[in-house]
Amino acid sequence: MSQLPPMNSPPMMPIGGGMLKPHRAGTVLALGILALVLNFGCGLGWILGIIAWVMGNADLREMDAGTMDPSGRGNTSAGRICGIISVVLAAIGLVVYVALMALGILSFAAAGAAGASRP
Numbered sequence: 001m002s003q004l005p006p007m008n009s010p011p012m013m014p015i016g017g018g019m020l021k022p023h024r025a026g027t028v029l030a031l032g033i034l035a036l037v038l039n040f041g042c043g044l045g046w047i048l049g050i051i052a053w054v055m056g057n058a059d060l061r062e063m064d065a066g067t068m069d070p071s072g073r074g075n076t077s078a079g080r081i082c083g084i085i086s087v088v089l090a091a092i093g094l095v096v097y098v099a100l101m102a103l104g105i106l107s108f109a110a111a112g113a114a115g116a117s118r119p
Helices: 025-041 045-065 072-114
Strands: 011-017 018-020
Touching: 025 045, 025 072, 045 072
Parallel strands: none
Antiparallel strands: 011 018
């Protein structure tokens, strides 16, 4: 009878004589790509971008430490970079939005002041 790991522990895979956690490269990449798509679609991609960024950093740290399967390093890095890009684009979009709103308020106030000073 084989021994199974406890149900609440992540599955491990034997590599090089030790047990490594499986990579989550597919998840990180999917989150990063969805973050970019949602950024352009509805502007809420930054949420998934932050998640992809954090998960990618954690997984790359574990791969460097030798506790996670390094075969997904490329896709993990790509998903992390997509997450970073989506967060940066969302921040730029927010700055542009605030600047346009301020410009609109200022022009509305200037038009109101110009109209009030006419005889």
